[in-house]
Amino acid sequence: MENGYNKKFNSNYLSAAFIYLVSISFLINSFSIKDPQSRMFPTVICITTIILATLLVIRTKFMTTKKADEDNLTGMTTALKMLALLFLYVVGIEIVSFYIATPIYLSFTMLALGQKNKKLVVIVSLLFTLGVYLFFDLLLGMAVPMGRFLS
Amino acid sequence: MEFFQYAIQAATPENMLWLVIGCIIGAILGALPGMSADTGLAIFIPLTFNLDPTTALITLGAIYVTGAYGGNITAVLVNTPGTSDSVFMTIDGYPMTQRGEGLKAIGVTTFSSFFGGMVGAASLIFLAPIIAKMAVLFGPWELFLVTMMGMVVILGMVKEGVLKGLVSASFGFLCSLIGMDGVTGLTRLSFGIKPILDSLPLLPVVLGLFAVSQMFDLAATHSATIAITDSAIKGSPFLSKKEHKAMFKNNLRSSIVGTIIGIVPGAATTAAAGISYNMAKKDDPHPETFGKGNPQGLACVSAANNAEVTGALIPLLTLGIPGNGTSALFLGALLVHGLAPGTQLFAKTPEIAYGMFFGIIMATFAILLIGLYGAPIYSKITKVPNSILIPIIGSLCVLGAFTYRNLFFDTLLILVFGIIGFYMQRSNFPLAPFVLTFVLGKTSEMAFRRTMIITGGDLTSVMFKPLALALFAIDLILLIWPFWGDIKDYLKKDKTKTI
Numbered sequence: 001m002e003n004g005y006n007k008k009f010n011s012n013y014l015s016a017a018f019i020y021l022v023s024i025s026f027l028i029n030s031f032s033i034k035d036p037q038s039r040m041f042p043t044v045i046c047i048t049t050i051i052l053a054t055l056l057v058i059r060t061k062f063m064t065t066k067k068a069d070e071d072n073l074t075g076m077t078t079a080l081k082m083l084a085l086l087f088l089y090v091v092g093i094e095i096v097s098f099y100i101a102t103p104i105y106l107s108f109t110m111l112a113l114g115q116k117n118k119k120l121v122v123i124v125s126l127l128f129t130l131g132v133y134l135f136f137d138l139l140l141g142m143a144v145p146m147g148r149f150l151s
Numbered sequence: 152m153e154f155f156q157y158a159i160q161a162a163t164p165e166n167m168l169w170l171v172i173g174c175i176i177g178a179i180l181g182a183l184p185g186m187s188a189d190t191g192l193a194i195f196i197p198l199t200f201n202l203d204p205t206t207a208l209i210t211l212g213a214i215y216v217t218g219a220y221g222g223n224i225t226a227v228l229v230n231t232p233g234t235s236d237s238v239f240m241t242i243d244g245y246p247m248t249q250r251g252e253g254l255k256a257i258g259v260t261t262f263s264s265f266f267g268g269m270v271g272a273a274s275l276i277f278l279a280p281i282i283a284k285m286a287v288l289f290g291p292w293e294l295f296l297v298t299m300m301g302m303v304v305i306l307g308m309v310k311e312g313v314l315k316g317l318v319s320a321s322f323g324f325l326c327s328l329i330g331m332d333g334v335t336g337l338t339r340l341s342f343g344i345k346p347i348l349d350s351l352p353l354l355p356v357v358l359g360l361f362a363v364s365q366m367f368d369l370a371a372t373h374s375a376t377i378a379i380t381d382s383a384i385k386g387s388p389f390l391s392k393k394e395h396k397a398m399f400k401n402n403l404r405s406s407i408v409g410t411i412i413g414i415v416p417g418a419a420t421t422a423a424a425g426i427s428y429n430m431a432k433k434d435d436p437h438p439e440t441f442g443k444g445n446p447q448g449l450a451c452v453s454a455a456n457n458a459e460v461t462g463a464l465i466p467l468l469t470l471g472i473p474g475n476g477t478s479a480l481f482l483g484a485l486l487v488h489g490l491a492p493g494t495q496l497f498a499k500t501p502e503i504a505y506g507m508f509f510g511i512i513m514a515t516f517a518i519l520l521i522g523l524y525g526a527p528i529y530s531k532i533t534k535v536p537n538s539i540l541i542p543i544i545g546s547l548c549v550l551g552a553f554t555y556r557n558l559f560f561d562t563l564l565i566l567v568f569g570i571i572g573f574y575m576q577r578s579n580f581p582l583a584p585f586v587l588t589f590v591l592g593k594t595s596e597m598a599f600r601r602t603m604i605i606t607g608g609d610l611t612s613v614m615f616k617p618l619a620l621a622l623f624a625i626d627l628i629l630l631i632w633p634f635w636g637d638i639k640d641y642l643k644k645d646k647t648k649t650i
Contacts, residue, residue: 019318022325038334049321052321083569085545086569105546110539140194
């Protein structure tokens with residue numbers, strides 16, 4: 001059988017590794033469920049997932065290329081940068097409140113994404129935050145996170 | 152005839168004003184990632200305390216109907232479904248937008264949602280008592296078979312990459328089992344994490360998988376705007392007679408499927424969309440175009456979605472059994488206004504019941520106005536630079552996730568599922584099977600186990616009931632149908648070899 005996939009790294013292996021990690025953790029955890037009826041479905045689904053992940057590995061290693069095996073992980077670095085900014089934003093909201101963290105997050109992210117018009121960055125950041133306050137807080141009376149210092 | 156008499160009575164200036172308010176609020180909340188008709192209902196139910204019950208129910212009905220539609224706009228234009236029910240709109244709607252047909256995509260989803268909503272509303276008004284008798288026949292085994300219907304359609308959706316589709320579905324099923332076991336009350340697979348002791352919450356998971364991952368995708372592609380073509384947004388949201396005719400059969404079939412699924416308590420909108428999509432794909436002369444911007448793919452799920460929403464009110468109003476989670480909020484609204492669902496609602500307060508139906512029909516018409524005349528404005532969003540759009544989507548997602556349960560944990564959850572969703576899409580793991588099994592997994596498990604408890608493990612006592620047999624036959628057909636062409640070809644080849 002030919003390994004039709006000539007790339008050095010195939011993301012299917014990474015996917016399978018992640019699935020193994022999750023399924024095996026869940027399977028081990030399911031052994032602590034006392035009721036056998038309650039344990040049945042988690043055990044069956046974990047084992048099914050492990051089998052499917054194994055089939056994926058076998059197919060990737062030994063069988064010809066399928067279109068479904070072509071991945072496009074370019075831009076992963078940019079995605080991780082966005083993830084990091086979003087994470088800092090979430091932490092910022094938790095500490096200093098939505099109304100302070102949001103304009104900072106919007107400004108930094110717009111600049112990081114290549115927005116050169118600084119006036120526009122400031123206007124959008126402030127207008128958006130004001131819009132959220134008017135619509136969600138004043139009009140609908142929804143709870144907007146106020147952070148640990150302001151709540 | 153009663154309906155028309157009470158509808159005229161309900162058409163007062165005050166009721167019309169509140170109807171307009173409800174439609175606008177519902178559409179906006181439905182479109183915003185993380186918000187939904189549930190949010191609108193939860194906010195407005197207390198605000199309607201002092202209103203006349205008819206006015207209150209007209210307002211809430213308008214939020215309910217337009218809230219279900221609102222998510223379609225952002226799903227189609229920005230690949231960011233406003234609600235979990237709009238997830239299927241992204242499959243064909245967003246590719247249409249990318250090739251500059253955003254206006255047409257809005258037109259298709261608007262008209263089909265209107266079509267589905269009207270079929271659902273007509274069923275509600277004229278067939279409710281008859282159809283409600285069917286809901287009583289649905290026991291746990293029948294519910295299990297319906298959830299299986301929603302899951303076997305996965306095979307039709309992932310024909311080109313079955314293994315990865317099954318992996319995605321299996322992962323979704325696993326995630327659905329996290330939290331409290333619905334039968335015994337024991338907590339499972341939560342690893343002691345308090346916010347998920349009950350279950351992994353649907354909204355943050357869907358927000359992460361679709362909206363946040365879309366953010367990452369837009370950033371990663373480095374494109375200036377969403378629309379790939381530099382030309383202006385092509386076409387018009389108003390469809391031609393030919394286009395309407397081409398979509399009629401699809402819309403009708405999907406609306407009927409959506410209404411029937413809506414009547415079954417516990418069956419999710421996602422199941423209706425999935426089944427309709429599969430049927431439409433199989434029926435299409437060019438099934439390979441599904442998933443690449445085929446308007447029929449967008450039309451069927453839009454019709455099924457809105458038909459399911461109105462269909463779900465049938466068991467609620469006739470039997471007091473909510474057809475879905477949002478209609479359960481409606482039950483609260485009825486009780487708050489001193490109304491009891493069931494035959495008494497129609498016998499003692501027909502002006503309120505039929506007044507509400509009138510509101511729902513008017514809101515369904517409002518979908519046409521909101522969609523068709525608002526389309527040129529909404530579609531401009533595809534021309535907003537991604538450097539501005541991406542952080543705004545991110546902020547709305549975080550806000551939406553937080554307001555769901557007022558928990559910081561949910562905002563972290565959208566990040567986790569955001570990166571998972573991005574990776575899955577880039578590695579060709581389809582997201583729709585994950586969502587289907589995530590939504591239906593626990594329900595199917597509970598239905599199966601309840602059946603085993605009730606029957607003492609002897610399935611033969613329920614398997615051969617007429618409704619159960621009919622549902623099983625449908626499951627079998629849906630399982631084999633996507634592969635029927637291949638099976639026929641294989642048998643032909645075999646015969647030729649033998650000869």
